[in-house]
Amino acid sequence: MKTEGGSREAKRRAGERAAEEIDDGDVVGLGTGSTAAHAIRAIGRAVDDGLTVRGIPTSFQSRQLALEVGIPLSCLDAVDGIDIAIDGADQIADDPDASGFGALVKGGGGAQTREKLVDSAADRFVVVADPSKLSETLEQSVPLEVLPDAHALVADEIRRIGGEPTLRDATHKDGPVVTDNGNLLLDCAFGEIDAPDELATRLSSVPGVVEHGLFVGMADAAYVGTDEGVEMREY
Incomplete structure (x- = not known):
């Protein structure tokens, strides 16, 4: 069963915590959705403070937000690789005893094709979510x-x-x-x-x-924001 949650504060915590993984000089995949948007805004603030990154957006939506917050953008053809991708999920398989642990359903925003291209090209793919996205078994369309x-x-x-x-x-x-x-x-x-x-x-x-x-075997970790803090899962 899906857990309840999904507050704006929980999403903000997850996105901002994932953004802390980014190092100076990284090429960063910029995910799509409300939780990934918090990560993009946090990266923009870090760029204002002197962080050097290049962003690879996964949708028109994430591209526009990245431009708004001042993240320099590039494209897959112009980089040698992606160091880290931060993206959201519509549902996450959260049973560690099941073979599908860490599998995702994505595409609620219609961007799953480019999301999969960018996320699969990343050395590290980090998912950001709130507790409402967790489910023992995937069941979402x-x-x-x-x-x-x-x-x-x-x-x-x-x-x-x-x-x-x-x-x-x-x-x-x-x-x-x-x-x-x-x-x-x-x-x-x-x-x-x-x-x-x-x-x-x-x-x-x-x-x-x-x-x-369906994103299976792709996520390396997830940051799940709650109203009290952030929980991390390694896959």
């Missing part, structure tokens, strides 16, 4: 970025393997959400995901799927 012409075929395949796909609709305009890459999003409910690694492999093999929101 998995976002899939799909080619527009393939969304119906992908949806049929998802139903065939036991999922229930829903095309994500935009909230401020008619029609579906379109990603930064010009693709569509299917939110796919599978119930409890007992073997996230197996499902991740299955989803990656579906033609028309650009990327999915």
Whole structure:
């Protein structure tokens, strides 16, 4: 079951604590979402104080915030590697006795493709979250970025393997959400995901799927902010 929580203060603590891991000269992956935004703001303040970094944003949203707070930006093609990526999660598998411990569901903001590119390229990938994102077993819908012409075929395949796909609709305009890459999003409910690694492999093999929101075996650590402090998990 998912734990309750999710206060702004808890998110702030998690983001700011993760930002303390950054060293002078680092190339930093800048995640997407409300908790990662606190890390970006903390990095901006450190840059104002003299820290030298280059940021690699994972979305238009994180790029705009980084520019606003004064973080110098680069791109994957222009760097030799990423020292650390700090990113949020929609849900984290939090049972240390389960094989999927530390697996994530991401993509609530529709940026999972670039997030996965940046996070996988980092020497260290740190997740920032509040307690509401913790769950013994992943059970949240998995976002899939799909080619527009393939969304119906992908949806049929998802139903065939036991999922229930829903095309994500935009909230401020008619029609579906379109990603930064010009693709569509299917939110796919599978119930409890007992073997996230197996499902991740299955989803990656579906033609028309650009990327999915299961991040398995990628996170090195998580900072979970609470109203009292920050808890750290190593994976």
